[in-house]
Amino acid sequence: MAFPLTVNNLTVAYQKKPVLEDISFRVPEGKLIGIIGPNGAGKSTLIKAILELIPSITGDVAIFGESYKKTRKRVGYVPQRESVDWDFPTDALDVVMMGRYGHLGWFKRPDKKDKAHAMECLDQVGMSQYAHRQISQLSGGQQQRVFLARALAQDAEIYFMDEPFVGVDAATEKAIIALLMKLKSQGKTVLVVHHDLNTVKEYFDWIMLLNVKLIGIGPTEKLFTKDYLQKTYGGSLTMLDSNTSPIIVSPR
Amino acid sequence: MNHFWIILIGALVGSSCSILGCFLVLRKMSMIGDAISHSVLPGIVIAFLISGSRESLVMMFGAAAIGLVTVFLIQMFQNSGVQADASIGVVFTALFAVGVVLISLYTRQVDLDLDCVLYGEIAYAPWDMLHFGGTSIGPKAVWGVGASFLLNILVISLFYKQFKISTFDPALAASLGIPVVFFHYLLMSLVSISTVASFESVGAILVVGMIIVPAATAYLLTDKLSRMIMISIILSIVSSLLGYYVAYLLDASISGTMVAVTGVLFLVALFFSPKHGVLIKKWSRRKLLQQN
Ligand SMILES: Nc1ncnc2c1ncn2[C@@H]1O[C@H](COP(=O)(O)OP(=O)(O)OP(=O)(O)O)[C@@H](O)[C@H]1O
Ligand SMILES: [Mg+2]
Secondary structure, X not given: OOOOEEEEEEEEEOOOOEEEEEEEXXXXXXXXXXXXXXXXXXXXXXXXXXXXXXXOOEXXXXXXXXXXXXXXXXXXXXXXXXXXXXXXXXXXXXXXHHOOHHHXXXXXXXXXXXXXXXXXXXXXXXXXXXXXXEHHHOOHHHHHHHHHHHHHHOOOOEEEEOOOOOOOOHHHHHHHHHHHHHXXXXXOEEEEEOOOHHHHHHHOOEEEEEXXXXXXXXXXXXXXXXXXXXXXXXHHOEEEOOOOOOEEEEOO | OHHHHHHHHHHHHHHHHHHHHHHHHHOOOHHHHHHHHHHHHHHHHHHHHHHOOOOHHHHHHHHHHHHHHHHHHHHHHHHOOOOHHHHHHHHHHHHHHHHHHHHHHOOOOOOOXXXXXXXXXXXXXXXXXXXXXXXXXXXXXXXXXXHHHHHHHHHHHHXXXXXXXXXXXXXXXXXXXXXXXXXXXXXXXXXXXXXHHHHHHHOHHHHHHHHXXXXXXXXXXXXXXHHHHHHHHHHHHHHHHHHHHHHHHHOOOHHHXXXXXXXXXXXHHHXXXXXXXXXXXXHHHHHHHHHO
């Protein structure tokens, strides 16, 4: 059984200075993994490089043991919410339907079955009553749910989500995390860029600490310690010390 | 009969430009249409100098090629850190200037009237008939613009899904394996071709109007992309119809009036659109205040 994700010696640079340096790791199946690191650590870049949205200088990535080109259909992606124009003339259901495009091939249009499937995905994130609402008339949290529903519509086995909790209220956050846990229990692998250190222990069974270099990846209880966090965040982290479970005062 | 041909040409130019305009407006690239319509000038002149003919097809390829060069240059400058609007401005003015210089250098060989290129003269278009086997089969412009209209319809409806998703969310599109860059350049080629096919009849500057204004108007009137495209086509047809008669009554420039009408329709939509209309917003706010 191949690992869902294997990254070897990945280095990425936009200009001269690498923003990701020699990253190597492997991710086992059925884990909910938090990607954690300060602003500019390269978290979004890592996801984009894995999905070949930006070129990498060195390194290779295998998804289920094969190149991404061959495994696209098994991968779901939730970009940062600000990355799209929410004034686009379309409604929530239509956005979710875009998640089906990967399965449709070049010329096929989405049909009734795809529509029903998209509707089901909207329902799973509690958004079915907003299916026909123009997307600019949704709140930030609702837009985030639509993005999540779209990822569900991709029917993937490994998911990459870039900050799905930004601008989301506590109830929505809990609903989303419950959904991610459900995906995990179905044996899917979910990688989530996450900023709130206070909820890390509760949400993720694995974490990946990133700051240009890979600081560490593994079970949360092993890596979520003062030492590792200090290494990841440098001086910008203030903690009220209680060695085993650090209480974070200002994570940024 | 000439009335009919002129209106038909105007409607075809409008429809073929506004389909593309919808995507340009949504990609926040409406000024690219402006840029291409100017920078194709040297392409046309060079194609003319090489081939020695005013054959539309040759000119169209020359122009489409330069159109792509334009987009490529703009992209390149942008990637190397120049502001988007500045790089558009630099590229198209420079290329346009090259075209002007070329025309002035080869005035004798080049029977291209700069005024005609810029402002076009749709009134004369019906006289330039195309002949097939000795019989006239309608004005050349109808065939040229009609062909570009059909090409746009064909390409856009064939790849509607791809154009839509790579406009809305290029990152997701790319991750799904849709060649976003290819579709970007495909769209730009269509813009170049439509511009060239149209400018002989309505003029380069006025093509820009048909690219941007009906699409921007339709954007105010609907929340659905397919409907936005339909509405923009209808608006451009209405504009050429109304524009023609207004120009006829006033004895004014026909293509100028057609585009002026698109502008008027835009204003009407801006004030009265049920969703985004300025007046509707004011009115419902006042109603809310009265209730409280
Ligand atoms: N398009 C770009 N061109 C040049 N540099 C970039 C580009 N995108 C990101 N960078 C740089 O790469 C580094 C990593 O950026 P990235 O967006 O991956 O960080 P991140 O960890 O996702 O941060 P955040 O928590 O703020 O989202 C940053 O230093 C950023 O300045
Ligand atoms: Mg980021």
